[in-house]
Amino acid sequence: MVTILEINKKFKGLRWKLVSTYLLLVLLTILLINAFINESLRMNYVNEKKVSLLTQGNIIADRLSPFIPEINNDYINENVTDIVKKLSIELRSRVMVSDINGRILIDSYDTFQGQRLNKEELSLALLGKNVANQHYLEMYGRVMYVSVPIVSRGRILGAVFISSSLEEIFSTIKITMQKFMLLSFFGLAITAFISFVFADIISKPIEKLTEAVMRMAKGKFNQKVEVYGDDEISRLGRAFNLMTTKLDQVDKQRREFVGNVSHELRTPLSSIKILSESLIHQDHAPEELYKEFLKDIDSEVDRLNKIIDSLLYLVDLEKEAIDLDYQLTYVNYLIEKVINSLRPLADKKNIRINFVEKIKTQVMLDKFKIQQALINIISNAIKYTSENGQVDIELDVDKDNFIIKIKDTGIGIPEEELPFIFDRFYRVDKARDRKSGGTGLGLSITQQLIALHQGEIHVESVVNEGTTFYILLPLKATV
Ligand SMILES: Nc1ncnc2c1ncn2[C@@H]1O[C@H](COP(=O)(O)OP(=O)(O)O)[C@@H](O)[C@H]1O
Ligand SMILES: [Mg+2]
Numbered sequence: 001m002v003t004i005l006e007i008n009k010k011f012k013g014l015r016w017k018l019v020s021t022y023l024l025l026v027l028l029t030i031l032l033i034n035a036f037i038n039e040s041l042r043m044n045y046v047n048e049k050k051v052s053l054l055t056q057g058n059i060i061a062d063r064l065s066p067f068i069p070e071i072n073n074d075y076i077n078e079n080v081t082d083i084v085k086k087l088s089i090e091l092r093s094r095v096m097v098s099d100i101n102g103r104i105l106i107d108s109y110d111t112f113q114g115q116r117l118n119k120e121e122l123s124l125a126l127l128g129k130n131v132a133n134q135h136y137l138e139m140y141g142r143v144m145y146v147s148v149p150i151v152s153r154g155r156i157l158g159a160v161f162i163s164s165s166l167e168e169i170f171s172t173i174k175i176t177m178q179k180f181m182l183l184s185f186f187g188l189a190i191t192a193f194i195s196f197v198f199a200d201i202i203s204k205p206i207e208k209l210t211e212a213v214m215r216m217a218k219g220k221f222n223q224k225v226e227v228y229g230d231d232e233i234s235r236l237g238r239a240f241n242l243m244t245t246k247l248d249q250v251d252k253q254r255r256e257f258v259g260n261v262s263h264e265l266r267t268p269l270s271s272i273k274i275l276s277e278s279l280i281h282q283d284h285a286p287e288e289l290y291k292e293f294l295k296d297i298d299s300e301v302d303r304l305n306k307i308i309d310s311l312l313y314l315v316d317l318e319k320e321a322i323d324l325d326y327q328l329t330y331v332n333y334l335i336e337k338v339i340n341s342l343r344p345l346a347d348k349k350n351i352r353i354n355f356v357e358k359i360k361t362q363v364m365l366d367k368f369k370i371q372q373a374l375i376n377i378i379s380n381a382i383k384y385t386s387e388n389g390q391v392d393i394e395l396d397v398d399k400d401n402f403i404i405k406i407k408d409t410g411i412g413i414p415e416e417e418l419p420f421i422f423d424r425f426y427r428v429d430k431a432r433d434r435k436s437g438g439t440g441l442g443l444s445i446t447q448q449l450i451a452l453h454q455g456e457i458h459v460e461s462v463v464n465e466g467t468t469f470y471i472l473l474p475l476k477a478t479v
Helices: 002-012 014-064 074-091 120-126 167-217 232-281 287-318 331-348 367-383 415-420 430-435 442-452
Strands: 094-099 104-107 131-137 141-152 155-165 327-330 352-357 362-365 390-397 401-408 456-462 466-474
Touching: 014 074, 014 094, 014 131, 014 141, 014 155, 014 167, 074 094, 074 104, 120 131, 120 141, 120 155, 141 167, 167 232, 232 287, 287 442, 327 331, 327 367, 331 352, 331 362, 331 367, 331 390, 331 401, 362 367, 367 390, 367 401, 367 442, 367 466, 415 456, 442 456
Parallel strands: 352 390
Antiparallel strands: 094 104, 094 155, 131 141, 141 155, 327 362, 390 401, 401 466, 456 466
């Protein structure tokens, strides 16, 4: 049962569809050509025979015309009969000669003399026509009747009637056609073989792809198929390889992300655990200690909340589930507002903030989201700059964008770390940067916010000299 099913499945495959289609087409062509050749051979041979018999008939009629009036003379009759019989053997046909009344004077087969021959062809010939027709006789098969008048000085004296078998012609045609059919089926076999090989070339890669997809369905994303050439199937193969590479990357990122999140959440949780345990195991701890530890626990809880809020926000941003609320915004004022809100932070470290307005501009943007992005970048600039440093902010414009440049005189970012700083949870100095209160999500969120506005963010940095961020936003937003 299983094997029958399997065989059934095999014969339903693409390969068999291709092979059977090819074979059907070739077979159809062969049959058509066969019918065509058969028909034209038949027409050709039969026509040739007809023309030759008519010619011969006329020649006989010409030769006999002087003798017809005296044919009843025994001597003449014998001579003429001899001639007719010779011609009959030459033509391999039965030849008869009739008088004007349709009575047979001479029959090369000697059986019809003196009788009336009732044939349409003979009657027509006696009316002066050259006639040739095909007939089918039970006894002899296909025959051709040809009849021509015997004319002397414009008077019809009688007619020549020739009956010739066509079977020889048809058997010649049959033999030719048999040879042709044999050749055709040999060609068909070759077609079958070639189309089978060809179909295999087509179906093999598809089978391989299907197997790879099935393995992917089981969770193994790092599938690759071998690709040769540049046809539709190999392009599909290349697209498949590209897709699996991307999927594999996404899968790795997902694992990494889950790992990072767990790690980030565990750090404050372990602090809380340590703090609470040490209180539990201490008898008669002073109230101040309780207060102090509870304050630490509280700030760790705040931190947990901050991480979770940022994460949820980032997930929404990446899903593009957040709609932008475009409003005509005076950018210069927006930047000033952000600077003012961060000034207390900068003052604590005696950091000067300069704002250079090269242009004054109003554009359509979601002001709260851009404000949030600016807070992230400028607070980083303050956070990662030591005391008495400086932060320069500049608003400028090029052909399509307005550009906000934020330059600090801080610790800088090593060149090899630059490609990663927009990654989630990425921090250059893990321990110190966490202590500074960050979540490592600020730049990721900022990048997403800018991308939602069809803008770009770039960074340049030199360690111990400072970092410059460039935010480019389109002047004409596609709202
Ligand atoms: N202006 C800057 N100067 C130096 N390092 C920076 C600056 N901005 C960002 N970084 C580095 O990039 C990392 C990622 O920044 P961000 O996503 O805002 O996280 P964080 O919460 O740590 O601020 C920071 O931890 C820091 O190491
Ligand atoms: Mg930050």
